[in-house]
Amino acid sequence: MASWKYLLLCWLGLLLLSLLTVELGAAGATPLLAGGVLLVALGKAWLIIDGFMEMRHANWFWRGLMLGWPLSLGLTIWLSIALR
Amino acid sequence: MSTSPEALQGSDLQRPGLFASLPGDLAMWFFILAELTVFGICIVAFAVTQALRLELFQASRALLDTSTGLALTLSLLTSGLFAALAVEQVRAARSRQAAGWLLAALGSACVYVWLKLQEYAHLLQAGLDMEHNTFFTLYWILTAFHFLHVLLGMLILAFMAWRCWRLAYAPQQCSGLVSGVLYWHMVDLVWVVLFPLVYVLN
Numbered sequence: 001m002a003s004w005k006y007l008l009l010c011w012l013g014l015l016l017l018s019l020l021t022v023e024l025g026a027a028g029a030t031p032l033l034a035g036g037v038l039l040v041a042l043g044k045a046w047l048i049i050d051g052f053m054e055m056r057h058a059n060w061f062w063r064g065l066m067l068g069w070p071l072s073l074g075l076t077i078w079l080s081i082a083l084r
Numbered sequence: 085m086s087t088s089p090e091a092l093q094g095s096d097l098q099r100p101g102l103f104a105s106l107p108g109d110l111a112m113w114f115f116i117l118a119e120l121t122v123f124g125i126c127i128v129a130f131a132v133t134q135a136l137r138l139e140l141f142q143a144s145r146a147l148l149d150t151s152t153g154l155a156l157t158l159s160l161l162t163s164g165l166f167a168a169l170a171v172e173q174v175r176a177a178r179s180r181q182a183a184g185w186l187l188a189a190l191g192s193a194c195v196y197v198w199l200k201l202q203e204y205a206h207l208l209q210a211g212l213d214m215e216h217n218t219f220f221t222l223y224w225i226l227t228a229f230h231f232l233h234v235l236l237g238m239l240i241l242a243f244m245a246w247r248c249w250r251l252a253y254a255p256q257q258c259s260g261l262v263s264g265v266l267y268w269h270m271v272d273l274v275w276v277v278l279f280p281l282v283y284v285l286n
């Protein structure tokens with residue numbers, strides 16, 4: 001696939017996931033829905049890191065480091081909500 | 085279009101082992117990791133404070149406009165797409181077109197700045213300044229810190245657009261451009277976590 005098509009698909013995915021974030025947020029206030037919102041944010045972060053930042057070609061260590069950032073923050077945020 | 089590691093790096097320099105396939109300059113990656121660490125600490129502080137004062141955060145968050153947050157998100161993500169397309173143009177030896185894409189990225193970033201300033205003005209008029217309550221203290225610290233990064237990123241985009249127009253980059257010698265665009269994507273990445281945390285989560 002041409003690079004510009006790949007980037008465009010990433011952007012479309014990001015737009016759809018952004019709309020889904022708002023929809024999930026408006027659906028209610030439960031730890032499950034909060035988990036859904038954070039999971040969607042993780043999906044968006046993955047599209048930016050692997051798509052826009054081209055980390056899909058990078059060494060596993062650096063890729064893991066970058067993907068670990070939204071994953072660890074998402075988990076922390078969710079636990080701070082769910083364990084309250 | 086080539087997507088070999090060398091093309092992705094945008095540099096003639098070959099790095100050994102662990103750093104071999106990283107796009108852009110290695111120094112930029114250390115800078116990005118440092119920035120993400122600082123933002124991460126701020127985000128954890130926000131999340132922990134939210135857990136301690138959940139009702140206050142829910143009531144305060146309701147004073148923010150989610151649709152403005154969504155528009156801010158879309159403008160940043162669109163700007164990120166344009167910046168990524170600029171890199172592809174330079175790799176295809178079309179620097180002048182890349183300058184156009186970078187200017188488009190700058191334009192989309194201007195939409196973000198305008199929306200954010202409108203939001204700040206609205207909040208200040210409503211008396212929701214930094215000293216209003218804990219939520220707004222953290223809101224102003226987090227979003228203003230991110231806003232400063234957006235402004236710095238816009239300066240970098242403008243500089244790179246000028247360099248592209250002057251044909252300063254070549255397909256195998258564009259690590260400076262790739263690094264600048266990586267910084268812009270980092271600003272996107274931080275916002276992707278900030279948006280649900282500040283505007284959406286209940």
